[in-house]
Amino acid sequence: MALLEVRDLSVTFHRRGEKSTVAVDGVSFDVEPGQTVGLVGESGCGKSVTSLAIMGLLAKRGATVSGSAKFDGTELLTLSDRQMRDRRGRDLGMVFQDPLSSLNPVISIGLQVTEVLERHRGLSRKQAAVEAAELLDKVGIPDPKRRLTEYPHQLSGGMRQRALIAIALACRPRLLIADEPTTALDVTIQAQILALLAELVRETETALIMITHDLGVVAGLCDEVNVLYAGRVVERSGRHDLFRVPRHPYTHGLLASIPRLDAPKGERLSPIRGSVADNIPWTGGCAFAPRCPHAVDRCVETTPEMVVDQVVEGDRLLRCHNPVEPAGRAEQEMLS
């Protein structure tokens, strides 16, 4: 049994006087201990909402969550607020995108680390302070004793993110959700933070859900990748396969949108046309069809199901009527 089993998770937002919005529409995936699973997609594809739903952090009013998210056999979605609060920070940790705004500006770093230690591990203030210094040291913050007395605005961006990671990992959660943890950082710092996450995860056998729009992050860190589009997983694969042979036109488009230094001079970037619409129902056709260069008549008539891909070996799941042919094969066909 996997540590986290997400089955058919759906989130619908309601607003008075407006049509409700389906943000997540039947997402399923598993995370094993020590495994890193990526959720990839553009802004608005539902990846952050998925993580907030698992953490139980969505507002009760205005959001309906259905489906199932089992953590170590316990259904998280039906836990009471109090039970969920006891698990957050202890069993489930989360690292957010913007390290500056995710830290409380008016209290010292030390208090923010010890707060969670006192809350979940019942440490005394003194014990917690000792432990906090060790934690900061572990995430690579130099001079941790001094840093504990400082305030968030006095730390650099990378240090802040390290501090946030230290706080999230303070009680050694078994599952860590990182919601675009490197988006607000410099490229060099990004690499450091990713390396740190990878190391901590390997060391502690923590399961990691990596939410990102950055395929470079996926390439460096994830064991398995789920590509999300309009609230559904459209392709799932091991990372190496995914980069070698993207099958879904959306994945293909994402990869083609990345500027490459080794591209021939004068070659244009090929972005995906349009953007994710707020509310494209997956009823009566593929939600990606309007933007898809591969769309055929069937795409706007019937909704594609998630099926095991027959062309690529390995555990490739795909939601597409007309997937992109693997490059090698296409060339072979052209030659013959």
Next chain:
Amino acid sequence: MSTRTDKIDELSARAADDAGVSLAAAAWRRLRRNPVFLAGAGIIVLFVVLAAAAPWLAPHDPSVPMLGDQVVKARNQIPAVQDGHPLGGDQNGRDLLSRLLLGSQQTLLVGVFATLIGLGGGLLLGTLAGALGGWVDTVVMRAVDVMLSIPGLLLAVSIGALFAQPNQYTVILAVAIVQIPIFARLLRGTMLAQRHSDHVLAARSLGVKQRAIVFRHMLPNSLGPVIVQATLVLAIAIIEAAALSFLGLGNPDDRIPEWGQMLGQAQTVIDSHPQLAFWPAGCIIVVALGFTLVGESLREALDPKSRR
């Protein structure tokens, strides 16, 4: 070249200055260099010292009409400036300077206590509404809306008039109640913004308890605008308290001088003896100005947009 190294020196000196300081300490450092703040603070300190030392500074007893023999009501004659009475006397023959000095006590006390009570009530209501939300928020805010729909001074006068025997405590209460909705609304707004802020979400993701989230994470981050408002309200409270006394809703016993009350009594003789109105009015204006200057410079120091 030298200017550049100077600049670097200055920057590194400032960086060294900043080691281990909270946002409040950083704001205080900015404040200390601001001439507007210094001017306002100077005025306030001056008047506080004068008020505290008034019993010793005042040359005469403000309640004794020692120049009574120079008052001739029929000819509208009031004691003029003379030896030992640098500002002359009032319409009852009491020493004007002494009355002004002692009057500062009443005015400052009323202003400070009215603001504190208003602040306390506003903090309570605003925290309740902002932290709990839902129907509590709706009920509190509708009540606040109703109070805010009445002009402040009018409301203070109405509340002051409710008391059969007005005294300085009823003035404090009347002025304080008017300030409550202002603080409540301000705090509730910033609390709501805090509720949806990233760091509160982060705290929730750590399982921090609701009470700690409200009092450790939301409230301290919401206080900046409230503190600024409090200094500005001090000025308003002083003016409103003076206005109540002026209208006769203050302490009827004029043996204890108060600037608003002095101003009110001066209006009957304002044509012939404008100095009786000039001095208390001037004091009210200058004190209110002092608090306003401090409030404005505080706002500037706490405003993240004005930070370098």
